[in-house]
Amino acid sequence: MSHSDRASGRAELRIRSVAMLAAFALFLSTVEYLIPRPMPFVRIGLANLAVMIGLIALNTREYSLLVVLKVLGQGIIHGTLVSYVFLFSLAGTLSSALVMYLLYRTCGKRITFVGISVAGATVSNSSQLILAGVLLFGRSAWLIAPPFLIMGLVTSVLLGLFAEQFAGSSRWLADQEAPC
Amino acid sequence: MAEMKRLTLLDAGIIGITVIAVGLLAFSVYGSREGTPQVLIEASGQQWIYSIESDTVVSIPGPLGPTEVTIHQGGVHVSDSTCRNKVCESMKTISRIGQWIICLPNDVFIRIEGIETGEREVDDVAF
Numbered sequence: 001m002s003h004s005d006r007a008s009g010r011a012e013l014r015i016r017s018v019a020m021l022a023a024f025a026l027f028l029s030t031v032e033y034l035i036p037r038p039m040p041f042v043r044i045g046l047a048n049l050a051v052m053i054g055l056i057a058l059n060t061r062e063y064s065l066l067v068v069l070k071v072l073g074q075g076i077i078h079g080t081l082v083s084y085v086f087l088f089s090l091a092g093t094l095s096s097a098l099v100m101y102l103l104y105r106t107c108g109k110r111i112t113f114v115g116i117s118v119a120g121a122t123v124s125n126s127s128q129l130i131l132a133g134v135l136l137f138g139r140s141a142w143l144i145a146p147p148f149l150i151m152g153l154v155t156s157v158l159l160g161l162f163a164e165q166f167a168g169s170s171r172w173l174a175d176q177e178a179p180c
Numbered sequence: 181m182a183e184m185k186r187l188t189l190l191d192a193g194i195i196g197i198t199v200i201a202v203g204l205l206a207f208s209v210y211g212s213r214e215g216t217p218q219v220l221i222e223a224s225g226q227q228w229i230y231s232i233e234s235d236t237v238v239s240i241p242g243p244l245g246p247t248e249v250t251i252h253q254g255g256v257h258v259s260d261s262t263c264r265n266k267v268c269e270s271m272k273t274i275s276r277i278g279q280w281i282i283c284l285p286n287d288v289f290i291r292i293e294g295i296e297t298g299e300r301e302v303d304d305v306a307f
Contacts (some may be wrong), residue, residue: 057299058227084191086201087292107190109188110188110189110190110265111190111191112188112191114187114191115187115188115190115191115193115194115195118191118194118198119198122198122201136287137284137289140222140282140289142205142209143209143280143282143289143291144207144282144284145205145209145228146202146206146209146210147249149198149205150202152197153195153199153202159193160219177207
């Protein structure tokens, strides 16, 4: 990447890539919203796929913007933006986005998206459980923790496999400039 | 189609640690399966304990209203609840130690716990 590219990239961000992935995240959460859930708090975390792709395609600032857009957009779609549920969404998304970012940047080829996805889901679920324990249910929150975390483990492995496959074969991704 | 990359050691480590952590958590939360089963109900910061042999219907107050818990022939189920989703009513009757029913909207937690019955006998194998 040349100096002028970098300068203009910094000024504008690659807003189209961010918008594309944010839209993808919201599309996926809408799809997930259609799928009936066995228990109210059990989720698949489909939108996390967009965040994982953002790890490859975006730089740090763009990635942060994507994460914020995902949280806000999901709050609007699900109508939870000004309810306490939004706190859970915020805690889950921010903690998992941070952990996935750190793993992706520090571990390089020693980790695949399966590991990144599982770590992100576990951290997201744990932080939500801790929040639930503090805010709502006290000690009883731990009762629902094991099935909640196991569900997260299963779905995150599947999402990670998909992201790994996508990363290796997407032409759209290959067209994106490497993040600096 | 690109060839699938193999999982790395770090991937396996993360999955392994998660599985072990969840396993330990599950064990500590649901506890041992020994002792005499009894029904423990927690709601709105209060606790109720019933014998699982007692044939009774109890009304537990929650933030949304009463949740009716039926204990019958060694099994426990929610027979009526004021919550919206009624997930708790659709859950199966529980009867073994470690099983639970939760009504999240009405903040009612029902679980079967084992209480110690006197001194445990020393295992013949351990000495």
